[in-house]
Structure formats: structure tokens, C-alpha cells
Amino acid sequence: MPELPEVEVIRRDLVPRVEGRRIQSAKIAEPRLTRRRGTPGGVAAALVGRRVKALRRRGKFFIFDLGRDSLIVRLGMTGQLLWSENRHGFRPDQYTHAHLVFQGAGILYYRDIRKFGEMFILPTESVEQTLRVGVEPLGDAFTPEMLGEKCRSSTRIKSLLMNQAKIAGIGNIYADEALFRAGIRPTRRAASLRPEEIRSLRRAIRLVLQAGIRHRGSSIANYRDACGEPGRFAALHRVYQRHGEDCHACGTTIRRIVLGQRGTHFCPTCQR
DNA sequence: AGTACGCCCTGGCCGC
DNA sequence: TGCGGCCAGGGCGTAC
DSSP states (O other): OOHHHHHHHHHHHHHHHHOOOOOEEEOOOOOOHHSSSOTTHHHHHTTTTTHHHHHETTTTTTEOOOSSSSEEEEEEETEEEEETTTTTTTTOOOOEEEEEEESSSSSEEEEESSSSEEEEEGGGGGGHHHHHHOOOOOTTOHHHHHHHHHOOSSBBBHHHHHHHTTTTSHHHHHHHHHHHTTTTOOTTTTOOOHHHHHHHEEEEHHHHHHHHHHOOOOSSOOOOOOSSSSSSSSGOSTTTTTSSSBBBTOOOBBEEEEEEEEEEEETTOOOO
């Protein structure tokens, strides 16, 4: 499932291909993609003839800056953005629900098996307040002090890490992996973390997200980059979906519990 | 405020 | 081979 690193890998793949290019035509064939947030006049109509000034990312959202308006794309569980140029690259199939044709050459396809993703238009000036996502964990603002403030809560630390309104872009995989590297149990109450644990957690979050980007993402089931290639980070997971296997650090069997309705993986010895 | 539950959706997997 | 049933899970609405 695409989280911050996967979205960032795709964004970097797409930047040289779409920035500065004009959208010649657009088609969105699946109404579920646009139903959740209304776009008067329709999303496709808002795109035709517009130039992509910049392609940014905020948490797990893509932001195609078109000037006055922006196209927002969220991949959900199984969404993919796939690039095709000059008969090379992706060919659309039954799960391909939308595409943007760029002037010159190149088609950007949106493919999504489970249709949990969405595409919508926002006025560019209101993107930040509408998306309501918290601090970028790879940004300068994500200091130990800031994480410490967010941890003044009785919620369990994993739920806090996955709360998009507090910290942007961390999903189930990177939450479990960061907590393992910080040696913290996912069930711990956020407010119980000591200052050195906060610092360790911040460092672990940044480390796993950067490693995820470096290895071009975690391909658990459906994730592919913009060229249709899987990422390599899943092979480096220490706990995620490794329940029943030995911890690489201490040999203890990795456990799986359900926390906040999500499968949660941890080492009972390394994480306290 | 925190947590649980159901919903959306469908391929994959299990048992028969 | 096939079919029913269940699961995963990001985000959101609803309920407690």
C-alpha cells in the first residue's frame, strides 16, 4: 500500500515527465474516484488545456499544481499512477479508471483495483487547509520537540503515528518498522514515552522513510512505481508481515496483534 | 478524547 | 473445478 515513500518515489519519477507540460485531454471513467468530494463541472473538464506547473506531495497526497486550481490524487490501498510514452510503458486494462494525455507525448494512467483512491480539484490557495494533514516527517519542522508535543495524548503511539492530521504520510508498514527500530511497543500510550524515546522514535521515523524512498518503496501486494516496477524495501522489513518468523536482532518470534483495526507487528523482546 | 465498528472494494486464499 | 465465505486495510462516518 502506498505510504509517504511510495508516493514520493512515484512523484520523483513523474516530475520530469509532467512538469511544464500541458494536459491535452483527460478521461475519468470510474465515478467512485470523484464521488467523495464534489468537483462542480467535473474533474476531467477542469484539467483539459491546463499546464502542470509543479507536482508536489503532501503526506500521501499528490498535488498537481495547475495554477489557480490543483488536482489532488490519493492512491488509497491499491491505486497506481503509471506513465506511458511512445508505445512504451503501461497498457491500460480493466482496472485503469482514468488517464491524462499530455501534449507532445505521454499518458498518465490511474489504475486502482479496489477503488479506494480518489481524484479531486481544489483551489490551489486552499489545498493546505482542506487536506488537513499534519507535519511532514522528513521536513525541518519535525523536531523532537514537535513530536514530544504531539505525544501529549493517551492514545497508543502507533495510532498517533498513523494519524494523518498529526503526522503526514505514515501508514501501517512504516509505523511498525519505525517503532521496531526505536525499540518501542506499538501499544504504548504516547504520553508514556520518555524524552530519549521521543528522540529515538523521531530518528527511526526519518530513517525508515528515507530507506523506503532509497529502495523505491515497499511492494507488499500492488504497489508499483510510475514505470510499473516494484520497490525493494519489503525485503528489508524487520517486523511488518514477519509474524511467526525470527527477529533479526534477537531471534524472538515476531508477534502480530490487532491495534486500531490494523494488523500490527512487533518483537516482544526488542520493543518495550 | 479515544476507541470500536461498519462501510467502501475485490483479488486471493481457505475449506468443502 | 467451483463456489461460498472471509480477510486485508486507508480513511471516514457514526456510536459509545
